[in-house]
Amino acid sequence: xxxxxxxxxxxxxxxxxxxxxxxxxxxxxxxxxxxxxxxxxxxxxxxxxxxxxxxxxxxxxxxxxxxxxxxxxxxxxxxxxxxxxxxxxxxxxxxxxxxxxxxxxxxxxxxxxxxxxxxxxxxxxxxxxxxxxxxxxxxxxxxxxxxxxxxxxxxxxxxxxxxxxxxxxxxxxxxxxxxxx
Amino acid sequence: xxxxxxxxxxxxxxxxxxxxxxxxxxxxxxxxxxxxxxxxxxxxxxxxxxxxxxxxxxxxxxxxxxxxxxxxxxxxxxxxxxxxxxxxxxxxxxxxxxxxxxxxxxxxxxxxxxxxxxxxxxxxxxxxxxxxxxxxxxxxxxxxxxxxxxxxxxxxxxxxxxxxxxxxxxxxxxxxxxxxx
DNA sequence: CCACCTCCTTGCCATTTCCGCAAGAGCCCT
DNA sequence: AGGGCTCTTGCGGAAATGGCAAGGAGGTGG
Numbered sequence: 001x002x003x004x005x006x007x008x009x010x011x012x013x014x015x016x017x018x019x020x021x022x023x024x025x026x027x028x029x030x031x032x033x034x035x036x037x038x039x040x041x042x043x044x045x046x047x048x049x050x051x052x053x054x055x056x057x058x059x060x061x062x063x064x065x066x067x068x069x070x071x072x073x074x075x076x077x078x079x080x081x082x083x084x085x086x087x088x089x090x091x092x093x094x095x096x097x098x099x100x101x102x103x104x105x106x107x108x109x110x111x112x113x114x115x116x117x118x119x120x121x122x123x124x125x126x127x128x129x130x131x132x133x134x135x136x137x138x139x140x141x142x143x144x145x146x147x148x149x150x151x152x153x154x155x156x157x158x159x160x161x162x163x164x165x166x167x168x169x170x171x172x173x174x175x176x177x178x179x180x181x
Numbered sequence: 182x183x184x185x186x187x188x189x190x191x192x193x194x195x196x197x198x199x200x201x202x203x204x205x206x207x208x209x210x211x212x213x214x215x216x217x218x219x220x221x222x223x224x225x226x227x228x229x230x231x232x233x234x235x236x237x238x239x240x241x242x243x244x245x246x247x248x249x250x251x252x253x254x255x256x257x258x259x260x261x262x263x264x265x266x267x268x269x270x271x272x273x274x275x276x277x278x279x280x281x282x283x284x285x286x287x288x289x290x291x292x293x294x295x296x297x298x299x300x301x302x303x304x305x306x307x308x309x310x311x312x313x314x315x316x317x318x319x320x321x322x323x324x325x326x327x328x329x330x331x332x333x334x335x336x337x338x339x340x341x342x343x344x345x346x347x348x349x350x351x352x353x354x355x356x357x358x359x360x361x362x
Numbered sequence: 363c364c365a366c367c368t369c370c371t372t373g374c375c376a377t378t379t380c381c382g383c384a385a386g387a388g389c390c391c392t
Numbered sequence: 393a394g395g396g397c398t399c400t401t402g403c404g405g406a407a408a409t410g411g412c413a414a415g416g417a418g419g420t421g422g
Contacts, residue, residue: 003228018260021370031411036371044408045228047184051246061242065232079199202399212382217400224380 006064007041013057014039028052082110101165103128103157112152119169120146121155126163129156183247188222190245194238195220209233263291282346284309284338293333300350301327302336307344310337 014024025035029052037043047061054061079086083104090098109131121128121144128139131154132147138158139145147153149169157163195205206216210233218224228242235242260267264285271279290312302309303325311318312335313328319339320326328334330350338344 003232006228020368022368032370033372033412034410037410040371042372043410044225047187047226047228047231047246050228051184061246065228065242201397203397213399214383214401215381218381221400223401 002066003045004041005066006045007039009064010053010057011039013059013063017057024053024056027056096168096170099167100124101167103155103163103165105157105159105162110154110156112154113149114152115149117149117169118146119149119167120144121168122166124164124166126157126161127159128163128165129158130154184226185222186247187226187245188220191234191238192220194240194244198238205234205237208237277349277351280348281305282348284336284344284346286338286340286343291335291337293335294330295333296330298330298350299327300330300348301325302349303347305345305347307338307342307346308340309344309346310339311335 014021021032021035021039025032028035028049030049034043034049035053038045038049043049045064050061050064054064083106085102087100090096103126105126109129112131121139123139123141123144125141130137130139130145130147133151133153137145155165195202202213202216202220206213209216209230211230215224215230216234219226219230224230226245231242231245235245260269264287266283268281269279271277284307286307290310293312302320304320304322306322308322309320311320311326311328314332314334318326336346
């Protein structure tokens with residue numbers, strides 16, 4: 001993010017209004033020299049200075065920052081729970097949740113769980129055991145499955161290695177491809 | 182504007198994401214102690230610090246400021262031109278422009294001008310002379326007029342006193358009350 | 363050409379703020 | 393008790409701050 005032009009933008013907003021340095025400085029309750037240096041980029045742009053100025057100019061702080069495509073990269077922390085490592089691959093507020101989940105191999109089936117939602121998963125590596133109600137499945141690398149999570153289900157890795165799984169699910173009980181977009 | 186809670190908001194956004202101080206500080210390339218003090222309000226909130234943080238958190242700088250009803254007061258400088266004093270009474274980006282204009286009395290009619298737009302005016306005090314194409318009018322206190330500014334027109338004060346006029350106009354050639362809102 | 367005005371910039375410098383480091387406080391879990 | 397995790401804070405050299413006042417730059421009028 002380029003902050004070097006903040007002062008210039010500030011100045012151009014001031015000029016648009018035909019305000020002098022002294023006038024804006026007085027309205028924003030700071031000395032003209034401070035404002036001059038701020039506009040010239042010779043002072044740090046702190047909120048203490050910027051907020052009164054943007055208020056007087058009728059603009060938002062964001063208006064002083066360069067337009068920027070929102071960063072599309074997902075930057076969330078992995079979540080560790082019951083030995084699983086879940087790496088979120090979608091935004092927190094996204095309608096569909098995507099995770100890469102690493103299941104450690106365990107010898108006994110965990111308890112089956114039930115909740116609203118629909119899940120799709122793909123086995124990247126390892127062998128995955130899926131209990132879905134009374135039915136039992138084993139999925140190898142490259143295999144995929146989808147199921148309604150309102151059915152009691154349990155998922156874990158079998159064998160020696162952990163299983164890496166790409167998991168996509170949503171919160172309500174509908175199939176994902178029928179969701180309104 | 183209350184800036185004292187900026188740090189608290191920052192912290193709550195971080196907590197929403199279950200990020201530790203060290204994690205966010207590393208992502209935003211600052212030391213944990215700096216971030217700690219910033220969140221505690223013991224450091225000035227400069228853009229240098231805030232912008233990387235808000236980028237990492239996926240929020241805007243404005244999200245750290247208290248919601249505030251936009252100040253409805255118009256705060257613009259008067260414009261002086263040809264001896265006229267124009268006090269803007271509406272925002273710069275408003276669809277309709279409103280001014281209180283003080284016309285100094287002059288003895289000769291200024292040149293008639295033509296431009297796109299529609300104008301409505303009201304005489305607050307003084308006597309106003311209006312030339313509109315071939316037609317000549319004099320307006321006293323309390324009188325109003327409206328005309329298409331594509332017609333050649335000239336406005337000035339006559340008599341000894343300046344005339345104060347409330348003037349409302351828009352930029353295009355339509356009547357104001359027919360504008361789409 | 364000089365005086366004057368307005369607008370803005372900048373050197374000065376006492377004072378404040380910054381900020382990384384490392385110690386340690388508080389908390390939870392075993 | 394001990395260890396791990398998270399966060400806070402004292403310290404001190406370094407950097408930034410900001411009001412004042414001098415002065416530069418540009419325009420206008422005598």
